[in-house]
Amino acid sequence: MDKELTNLSSNKKLRRPNDSLEDDDDVDSISDLPESVLSHILSRLPTTLDAVRTCVLSRKWEKQWKNVYNLRFSDYKVDKSKKKDFAISVQKVLYHFRNSRIQGFMLSINCNQYNPTLVKTWLSAALRCFILNFPVLEVFKSYQCRWLNVKMLKILAPLLASFQMVRSFLRCTPGRSEDCEIEICGDNLSYFNFDGFSLENIVLSNPSKVANVCLDVNSMERFIQRGKIGSRALLLLGGLSSVIRCLELSEYVIEALAHAEPPCSLPIFDGLTILKVSSTWSNTLCSGPLMELLNSAPALEKLIFTTLIDDVNYEESNSLPTNFSSNLKVVEFRLFKGRASEIQLVKFLLHNLSRLEQLVITKFLGDTQVEVENQLLMLPRSSSRVSIVFL
16 A cells, blocks of 8 residues: 555544454454455445544555545535645545446535546546446537546446447547547447547447447548557447448548558458548549458448539549449438549449449539530440439
């Protein structure tokens, strides 16, 4: 046990009953209880500082307090002259506390008597391992939230069907790129959407029903940590490959998949029927990563481009996977202007998708639809059955 913690409120040391009569024949029945029972007992004491004081009972109890799952701090009975000692004690306890299974946290103090920065530090330390328990929650949605000093976010929600964490920022330690983990415990999850500044370690306890998945990364870390993002995406998708029916990926995630560290082949998505791509780069769309995805989804029937393709210099690519084969029947552009980069992308797809039946343009944003339509109809294609439809 650390020496500074043994002196917390030394005038209130706990003693075993009949301590003065203690001899070699005494039996400490409490210490022989299972660790889980001792943790439960200490977690139900009035405050965490009371649990810390049990460290003087015996050597076995020196670190037992670190297993409590409820953190409670209150200065209700602390004299004004002792507030500084109370603050030091809370600071030391939180510094040494390492249990990742926090179920409850209570801080009952008079904020006017403490430095606001210090209080914020206490809260941040307690939230490093954050467990949310929602017995009846069906939809979880977090939008533009900053989860700072969170090492692990665990959500216990047996009825959760939809998880959406959009434009979110998670950081274990400010200014440092430490790994964070998100664990979702539930048997009913069917829709998973993560759009963050980086792709965290994501654990789904029961992914058997997760049919719809959306992944995006929207910060400079998509370039700096491309290898790590790719390996995490592969790990997540690999565990879902047999159940996903609809998958939406951004261009950054698609690129990251090809640069995973260490390099790893894509899993086979046996049941994937719809692939949505939110990409503005035509070169990315015609490059190896996307074609690898198509090649790894034997049941894929529909490919949807959800965003407008940038008008950038296009370099035609022939980097198709070995033994490339796709059963893709429908390609849809949600937005289309008829620019050169878009025409080249359509040309590439028509040439390489031999089973394509329909190319759909849902919303045309240009001024010359007839001209663009004629241009597309003149493009060579490997499937004689394909039709081009403007909606």
